[in-house]
Ligand SMILES: [Fe+2]
């Protein structure tokens with residue numbers, strides 16, 4: 001009796017030890033680690049089994065061995081894997097093929113010859129095949145059967161959990177690339193324009209809106225929206241879902257707006273229906289805006305709290321990027337207004353040239369836009385245009401303001417303004433990129449300009465400044481003549497194509513001018 005009891009306790013202990021040995025599987029939170037562990041357990045429990053585990057990789061729609069690139073994969077819509085889903089236990093591979101009348105000889109050869117597999121054990125969870133184990137022995141002993149049963153029972157749970165962890169890791173990797181993706185936009189306007197498209201790649205939503213916060217007006221102003229044709233209105237603090245988010249300075253997540261005691265009665269933002277998430281785009285110093293997204297229902301399902309966390313992370317990245325761009329833009333604007341006031345002071349001496357540089361800037365930027373130049377190029381042209389005659393600061397006032405014809409000596413003197421301008425503009429950082437545009441704004445493509453340079457020897461953008469400069473001279477009053485009309489100035493300007501600048505620059509200016517002044521007929525030119 002005592003001996004029986006001892007035996008029974010020993011059996012229980014052996015069973016428990018086997019169970020606990022499987023607990024190692026719980027140590028893994030990724031599929032790859034879990035599979036490695038299961039493979040080594042199978043190899044030691046079933047000697048000579050040479051096990052292989054094929055795992056379902058949902059994004060690739062196939063079963064394959066994890067971390068063993070280059071070996072075969074099996075499509076997840078194959079009949080073989082469909083048949084395995086219906087198996088509750090392991091079977092001989094040959095039996096699966098004959099029982100279900102499978103004709104896939106390539107797959108049969110792959111499993112039986114390449115992998116030398118004889119037995120297959122499916123791992124099925126909630127009617128879907130998560131993985132299957134191939135082993136090279138034709139049958140299992142009773143003990144091995146029971147071990148494999150225990151192993152697959154544990155694996156199905158752990159694989160399911162690991163797949164969730166894998167998805168989270170993939171999401172994290174994708175999220176970590178988001179700040180870099182935001183950098184690709186040249187300016188804040190571009191970034192905002194694509195904001196909802198970018199967010200949609202991480203979080204699918206039905207309707208969404210981004211408002212920027214106007215501190216002066218104390219209003220949320222719609223910037224980009226997908227609202228099913230509804231034009232959104234600006235919102236005051238505390239009004240509507242987004243206004244409340246602004247007021248509270250924290251995110252809100254509601255699974256069903258229509259059932260919510262307060263949101264369902266709100267008159268604002270009716271286009272936000274179903275589940276929604278609303279998040280402030282803010283830094284620790286200021287609120288920049290609010291982003292609100294909703295899923296009406298249907299096939300996208302409702303938003304969960306995990307989507308709220310995701311949107312909060314995205315907006316944190318966004319806020320950092322927007323804030324640094326805003327600070328840079330503010331700094332640049334204040335710098336630009338200092339530079340502009342310098343040229344205004346210079347031009348104030350002579351009423352014939354008053355406002356000249358600002359107008360040249362307007363025309364030059366117009367040409368650059370018509371040529372579809374990049375934001376950075378337009379920025380360079382804008383600065384170069386406003387500063388193009390800054391060198392006149394070093395020329396005597398008597399020459400600058402002289403209303404009668406210049407002598408040869410005076411003309412020689414005034415020509416120095418390009419070199420003086422070049423020297424004034426600092427050769428470090430940003431200004432080194434524009435100093436050549438200032439130096440060569442009197443070059444001609446026929447090689448008869450101030451420095452007698454030929455195209456290719458000076459930056460081509462200098463032609464833009466040159467054309468804008470000449471046009472403004474033609475369209476302004478001079479001591480010896482009245483200003484030309486737009487049409488007359490354009491006719492004179494066209495005569496300089498091939499001499500001062502090329503046809504492309506002239507066409508761009510003409511296109512821009514037609515839009516700008518509403519000149520309807522090109523025959524006027
Ligand atoms: Fe000039």
Ligand SMILES: [Fe+2]
Nearest residue numbers: 356388389469
């Ligand atoms: Fe000028």
